[in-house]
Amino acid sequence: MTTKTLAFHSSRGGTGKTVIATNLATIWANKGLKIALLDLDFRAPSLAGAFSKAIKKQPKYWLNDFISGRCKIEQTLIDVSSTYRLKGKLYLGLANPSIEAIRSTMDKSRAWEVSAVKRLFSMRKTLFKEMNIDYIILDTSPGLQYSSINAVVSSDISIIVTTNDEVDLKGSENLIENLYLELDKKPVVLINKVLPETQLHTNKTEKELINKIENQLKSPIIAAILCYCDVLQAKRTSILAIEKPNHAFVKNLETIAKTLFLTNKLNFEE
Amino acid sequence: MLVKTFTTPGNLELLLVKLIEEVKLTNKKLDSIITQNSPNQKQKTKKNHKNKSTSPLSPDVLSLLSLPAHLRKTVIALYKLEKATAEELSAETKRLRAVESASANQLTRMGYLKKKREGHKVYFYIEQKMEENK
Numbered sequence: 001m002t003t004k005t006l007a008f009h010s011s012r013g014g015t016g017k018t019v020i021a022t023n024l025a026t027i028w029a030n031k032g033l034k035i036a037l038l039d040l041d042f043r044a045p046s047l048a049g050a051f052s053k054a055i056k057k058q059p060k061y062w063l064n065d066f067i068s069g070r071c072k073i074e075q076t077l078i079d080v081s082s083t084y085r086l087k088g089k090l091y092l093g094l095a096n097p098s099i100e101a102i103r104s105t106m107d108k109s110r111a112w113e114v115s116a117v118k119r120l121f122s123m124r125k126t127l128f129k130e131m132n133i134d135y136i137i138l139d140t141s142p143g144l145q146y147s148s149i150n151a152v153v154s155s156d157i158s159i160i161v162t163t164n165d166e167v168d169l170k171g172s173e174n175l176i177e178n179l180y181l182e183l184d185k186k187p188v189v190l191i192n193k194v195l196p197e198t199q200l201h202t203n204k205t206e207k208e209l210i211n212k213i214e215n216q217l218k219s220p221i222i223a224a225i226l227c228y229c230d231v232l233q234a235k236r237t238s239i240l241a242i243e244k245p246n247h248a249f250v251k252n253l254e255t256i257a258k259t260l261f262l263t264n265k266l267n268f269e270e
Numbered sequence: 271m272l273v274k275t276f277t278t279p280g281n282l283e284l285l286l287v288k289l290i291e292e293v294k295l296t297n298k299k300l301d302s303i304i305t306q307n308s309p310n311q312k313q314k315t316k317k318n319h320k321n322k323s324t325s326p327l328s329p330d331v332l333s334l335l336s337l338p339a340h341l342r343k344t345v346i347a348l349y350k351l352e353k354a355t356a357e358e359l360s361a362e363t364k365r366l367r368a369v370e371s372a373s374a375n376q377l378t379r380m381g382y383l384k385k386k387r388e389g390h391k392v393y394f395y396i397e398q399k400m401e402e403n404k
């Protein structure tokens with residue numbers, strides 16, 4: 001099987017990147033795959049919250065340390081598989097949430113950013129070749145942050161998570177046209193938090209919505225997920241794929257996981 | 271001396287025509303160099319304001335966007351390969367060796383890449399800088 005690096009990105013905040021990345025990683029790991037889920041949202045680290053049950057103590061090294069060349073990638077990883085009794089492996093790499101660390105990510109030099117993107121590329125080698133990781137999933141900050149663009153450049157697929165709100169769509173369009181295509185990257189788009197009034201469950205309107213957005217963003221749409229009130233209200237410290245594996249939100253992500261897995265296999269066999 | 275061998279009026283005219291052509295060509299070349307370098311020239315002066323070092327330019331992901339599109343692929347390949355010959359770049363980007371060679375040499379002239387010879391091979395790389403730890 002070939003290996004892949006996926007980056008979750010968006011134009012605006014709060015579209016669902018972290019929840020989707022977290023659940024997708026858990027779903028894959030529970031299918032027996034080896035997953036590394038990395039928090040590259042250095043401005044607002046949030047992966048630790050979802051996995052708080054498994055994180056007993058503060059890690060010795062953060063991803064910030066790895067990117068800065070202060071440790072190896074292996075030293076940042078926390079194995080959370082046993083806490084959730086996953087069939088495969090799920091390793092977490094966390095971003096340092098301290099104010100000092102967040103502040104320091106904001107005033108890095110251009111030279112530092114060059115070495116950061118190089119570290120991401122070399123990290124892929126280590127994780128795939130030495131640790132036999134199947135998928136690396138990168139959660140990023142919204143918009144044009146260096147860490148996010150570095151993640152996009154160093155990944156095989158970027159998944160732009162957008163709502164079907166007009167402003168959000170316009171932002172995604174802008175991001176695709178002026179960043180992705182300029183860097184020769186072709187993203188896929190995930191439409192999230194579609195309001196139930198859109199009647200997504202009736203196939204005709206779902207197709208219409210997808211066609212409309214596909215035309216606007218000129219990019220393939222991987223899925224459209226409804227806005228579920230209970231997902232919105234769920235505690236940030238819970239992982240739906242574990243607590244409610246039969247929830248429609250999880251079922252949606254299972255389909256996405258399968259699609260990505262199959263596309264990956266197809267590409268490999270080509 | 272060049273002029274001495276062209277003393278007859280007919281030859282002088284020929285020389286003038288040749289010179290004008292040369293000047294036109296040089297101007298053209300200069301123009302293209304200036305347009306290629308103009309965004310970086312600005313960066314260079316800005317940078318020099320901050321610290322006086324004439325350190326090379328950093329080809330970070332956002333700076334890539336201000337480079338001509340055909341040069342970006344070469345830089346991205348070097349993020350991954352760290353150090354590469356034109357041949358190795360071409361294997362990574364799936365473009366012709368000659369294209370990669372031209373692109374890498376142009377980036378080197380612009381100050382984004384460094385070039386070094388090791389035996390028969392010429393390697394391109396992004397220079398590591400002191401300030402990168404900041």
Ligand SMILES: Nc1ncnc2c1ncn2[C@@H]1O[C@H](COP(=O)(O)OP(=O)(O)OP(=O)(O)O)[C@@H](O)[C@H]1O
Pocket residue numbers: 010012013014015016017018019020041044046140141142192193194225226227228229231232233234249
């Ligand atoms: N399909 C959905 N239905 C309902 N709520 C959702 C859905 N997807 C995500 N949410 C909720 O939206 C909120 C924001 O999600 P999340 O934190 O994953 O977004 P994000 O894109 O990572 O945000 P940021 O840009 O701030 O990192 C969370 O409360 C999450 O539970």
Ligand SMILES: [Mg+2]
Pocket residue numbers: 017018019041046139140
């Ligand atoms: Mg997030």
